């Protein structure tokens with residue numbers, strides 16, 4: 001008997017538990033709820049948390065407060081792409097978001113989207129985002145408080161993994177005199193970091209360090225752009241033989257008029273400018289032919305005196321020959337006259 005009684009009791013208790021569970025479940029499904037979802041990212045990423053509501057019994061206005069951990073997260077913006085229509089936001093921590101309508105609105109879904117930036121120095125881990133409200137600020141048209149259950153959210157800051165990089169190779173490029181070059185390196189599509197190796201082990205912190213400076217230009221010889229004349233200066237330049245850039249420019253000085261050189265055939269200016277060289281050539285032979293008698297001393301000296309001013313070798317030879325001829329003539333004359341005297345005596 002006792003055993004049977006215990007069996008009945010047990011069965012009743014089990015049935016009761018099942019029944020209560022079902023009721024609780026049904027009521028949970030019917031509960032008006034505001035929920036924040038979860039998001040995750042790496043330090044430096046932006047993540048969005050969305051506030052939604054379900055089983056809305058009809059409300060005329062709501063205002064909520066959303067709190068976050070300022071040590072890891074930074075508020076970027078709150079979007080008003082809400083199923084309720086335009087919302088107003090007061091930035092801060094907590095963030096205050098509110099909406100007021102005219103009728104009891106029974107829509108469900110997105111109330112607000114909150115964009116956070118995970119701080120660059122955020123420690124990996126879970127950071128709760130909580131939503132709270134003042135009962136007097138969630139009301140229906142009859143000014144009655146409407147209660148909502150709340151589900152908080154979490155932002156998970158993920159641990160950076162070295163082997164997670166998605167590396168793209170950047171080919172090396174030679175520098176020229178017009179363009180900088182670069183050494184070969186790798187860039188991670190995920191985190192944007194640069195590495196010197198394909199496995200992402202050695203990070204390049206200083207992005208300028210991959211740059212190869214431009215090479216020097218290769219200068220040409222002087223290239224004449226405009227020839228100089230006796231009145232105008234000319235110009236010339238040096239340019240790069242690779243890229244053609246003008247590297248240096250310089251004037252070419254005016255050409256000085258050419259000075260007479262003593263050459264008769266090229267001297268148009270006549271006797272006045274003529275150097276003494278021209279005179280003896282005409283005077284020498286004249287004296288020989290006209291002053292035969294007392295030419296002994298002066299004529300003997302003339303050739304040597306003249307040769308001192310003579311500039312060209314040709315003239316020296318001419319005067320030497322003339323001198324020798326003169327001396328011979330004089331000698332013949334003197335010897336002749338001496339013989340005559342001897343005969344006459």
Ligand SMILES: [Zn+2]
Pocket residue numbers: 164165166188189190191192193
């Ligand atoms: Zn990466």
Ligand SMILES: [Zn+2]
Pocket residue numbers: 177178216217218240241242243244245
């Ligand atoms: Zn160049």
